[in-house]
Every structure is written in C-alpha cells, then in structure tokens.
Amino acid sequence: MNEVLTINQANTVKFVMIDAFGNEVAGLHGLMTLEVSKVNGAFVAAAGVENETSDGWYEYTFTAGECDTVGPLALKVTGPGAIQQNLNYFVKSAVIAAYDITYTVTDSVTTNPIEGVDVWVSTDAGGSNVVWAGRTDTFGVARAVADNTLPFLEAGTYYFWNQKVGYTFSNPDTEVFTNIDVTGETTGTPITGGVALGLSLGTPLPYTLLSLDRYARIMGITPVHFHRALTSSLSPSIFPVDSSCNMLWYKYDWQGYDQVSWWHLAEAIPRQ
Numbered sequence: 510m511n512e513v514l515t516i517n518q519a520n521t522v523k524f525v526m527i528d529a530f531g532n533e534v535a536g537l538h539g540l541m542t543l544e545v546s547k548v549n550g551a552f553v554a555a556a557g558v559e560n561e562t563s564d565g566w567y568e569y570t571f572t573a574g575e576c577d578t579v580g581p582l583a584l585k586v587t588g589p590g591a592i593q594q595n596l597n598y599f600v601k602s603a604v605i606a607a608y609d610i611t612y613t614v615t616d617s618v619t620t621n622p623i624e625g626v627d628v629w630v631s632t633d634a635g636g637s638n639v640v641w642a643g644r645t646d647t648f649g650v651a652r653a654v655a656d657n658t659l660p661f662l663e664a665g666t667y668y669f670w671n672q673k674v675g676y677t678f679s680n681p682d683t684e685v686f687t688n689i690d691v692t693g694e695t696t697g698t699p700i701t702g703g704v705a706l707g708l709s710l711g712t713p714l715p716y717t718l719l720s721l722d723r724y725a726r727i728m729g730i731t732p733v734h735f736h737r738a739l740t741s742s743l744s745p746s747i748f749p750v751d752s753s754c755n756m757l758w759y760k761y762d763w764q765g766y767d768q769v770s771w772w773h774l775a776e777a778i779p780r781q
Contacts, residue, residue, distance in 0.1 A: 521570045526591040532589040533565025541588035548580040608691040610660040612651040617696035622649025626673040
C-alpha cells in the first residue's frame, strides 16, 4: 500500500496481522515489534503508539518526527504467531489551497473600469508584509505586470492598496477570500478641479492638484529657474546660476541619471 501522509504531523495508519494461513491474529497489542524506515534508510525502533482496534486489526500513529521528511516511509511489524507485515507509505508536503483572485477597480462616478491602477496586497492592515503587486488592465482587473496573471492567494483575509494619479481610494480595502468567494472589488473617486499639465507634444504629466509653476512659487523658487533657465539676474534658482553643470532637467527619469524628473515631481505632488 502507498497511503499518503502529511509532513511534520502525527499520522495514524491501520493494518491487519495474519498468520501463515491468512487468519487474523488478535491479542498482539504490546507484543509486536514495530520499526520505521525513512526515505529508504535503516530501520529503527518505532517511537509512536500502537493499539488493537478489533479482531486482529491494529493502528499505529507515527510521530511528527517520523514524518518530517518528504519521501517513502516504511513500517515493519512482527508479532508472535503472525507473519511479518511490510507497510509502505509516502510523506508529502502539506498543500494549502490557493486561488486565482479577480480584483476589479472601477470609477465611483461613471462605474467604468479604471486602467493603470497600481495595486498591491498585504497580509496586515499596516501594509508591511506585501505578498503581491500588479496593475489593472483595460477591464480594471488587477494583474501582474510581468506575466499578466491574476493574484494567486490562499484563502484568508487580505488588504488591498490602490494608487493612481487623479483618483483617491479608501486604503486599505479589506477582502476575505474562501474556496467559493474569489472575487474582490473597490472604487476610485476622481479628483476634480486640478490641472493636467503637459510639457511637450508627448504624453501629458500626471494629474496634479496645482500647476508646477504654482508649486515652484510656494517653494520660493522663481518659475523661470524652476524650468531650468539660468540667468544671473534671477534668484533663487533650483541650480546655482553660475554652475558649470550643463545637464538638463528631463521630463522622464530614464532620460537622466540620478535626477528627479518632471514626471516624478508631478506624481509626487498629489501624494503629499
């Protein structure tokens, strides 16, 4: 027989002792010798508990220590008047059911799905232990960026965090999943009254609560200098007026090394 046992826990098995003629042999409780072999190793004296259930049928409870290794586990049993029983089992890792989770983010005003929402999942309400992260697709469904797969999570309680420029979310969104409930959802509320500032003919900057020029004035920086213009007549400047550095302040992070881009700043403003 090849019954499957669970790793690192006590497992009870049943067996029958018979004589040379195939008859059950009763009354062997406490008289039998039991030995255990893990993963084809040498047989050693069994450390678990043996009991007779009825009429030559017995049970043995392996200790957790005897079941601590994945692989074959053999039990050899001998007793007076009975033929030797060689019983074979297999220890496997404990498997906890996990499920593909469909988590959808929609606009609270239009009810349309919101694409491009950054979503991450934690097991704690503080967001410290993040177990999954991804982004919503055109249908508002959260998927892994690398392979477009859904969150694959065990049943339980999780905390979903959502972020997209131009929307506010109630973070964290608590979701409880079971084997029959593997869906979750939340809504994002559009921010109104702000300014979406474009700096070129390309993609506009993320939605901001105020213009970058206004942000510069609040910081006490002349907007001209904030836009990387250098003259000796305007002060203060985000760069020294007479600096020998000729690097431009780029729109995207990837255009310059170790610099804060326009895009990065525009994304940061609404988060403060």
